[in-house]
Amino acid sequence: xxxxxxxxxxxxxxxxxxxxxxxxxxxxxFQYFMWYRxxxxxxxxxxxxxxxxxxxxxxxxxAQVDKSSKYISLFIRDSQPSDSATYLCAMSSGNTGKLxxxxxxxxxxxx
Amino acid sequence: xxxxxxxxxxxxLKTGQSMTLLCAQDMNHEYMYWYRQDxxxxxxxxxxxxxxxxxxxxxxxxxxxxxxxxxxxxxLGLESAAPxxxxxxxxxxxxxxxxxPQHFGDGTRLSIL
Numbered sequence: 001x002x003x004x005x006x007x008x009x010x011x012x013x014x015x016x017x018x019x020x021x022x023x024x025x026x027x028x029x030f031q032y033f034m035w036y037r038x039x040x041x042x043x044x045x046x047x048x049x050x051x052x053x054x055x056x057x058x059x060x061x062x063a064q065v066d067k068s069s070k071y072i073s074l075f076i077r078d079s080q081p082s083d084s085a086t087y088l089c090a091m092s093s094g095n096t097g098k099l100x101x102x103x104x105x106x107x108x109x110x111x
Numbered sequence: 112x113x114x115x116x117x118x119x120x121x122x123x124l125k126t127g128q129s130m131t132l133l134c135a136q137d138m139n140h141e142y143m144y145w146y147r148q149d150x151x152x153x154x155x156x157x158x159x160x161x162x163x164x165x166x167x168x169x170x171x172x173x174x175x176x177x178x179x180x181x182x183x184x185x186x187l188g189l190e191s192a193a194p195x196x197x198x199x200x201x202x203x204x205x206x207x208x209x210x211x212p213q214h215f216g217d218g219t220r221l222s223i224l
Contacts, residue, residue, distance in 0.1 A: 006153070042217050045215065097142055097207070103152060
């Protein structure tokens with residue numbers, strides 16, 4: 001079993017829809033949770049960062065962490081075609097900054 | 112703003128050949144990382160460095176070596192390439208620990224025949 005599980009999709013939604021992306025994990029030592037967005041043939045870029053449990057909002061994006069359930073989510077409101085990308089969750093526990101990534105979910109937002 | 116630059120962008124090798132991938136960052140970051148990305152596997156850490164002159168193994172280090180002779184550069188070497196090393200390789204850097212975001216380059220696409 002992988003330490004971090006993420007449904008690879010693909011996920012296709014109409015423009016304006018609310019998108020929910022999720023990851024589950026097994027290592028209770030994870031404290032730092034991130035979402036990266038990766039466009040085709042590009043490197044991942046940090047989208048959201050959360051420490052421990054709770055919610056964080058940034059514009060149309062909301063990240064949630066539920067450590068008791070070992071479950072994290074990313075919500076995208078009013079999705080746009082420009083949001084079409086692969087979304088990777090990533091987690092870390094220690095001071096080396098080593099990240100464990102999920103497999104990534106491919107999202108397509110249709111106009 | 113260059114950020115993290117990876118060279119080359121594409122390369123095709125024959126089994127048994129060797130090559131070195133170069134990563135350069137201009138953000139004065141202490142920490143640097145090499146990942147590989149394969150379909151359905153996400154990104155997996157190969158090796159990393161927490162400062163000039165230091166290196167450490169990640170999740171999938173076998174078949175690779177690294178060097179960090181200068182703070183701004185992190186080299187990934189394949190001594191004897193194998194088809195299983197066909198992948199997209201990403202380099203990343205950060206200014207510190209887990210609290211600091213990692214900044215990624217745009218990858219090197221490597222095919223080994």
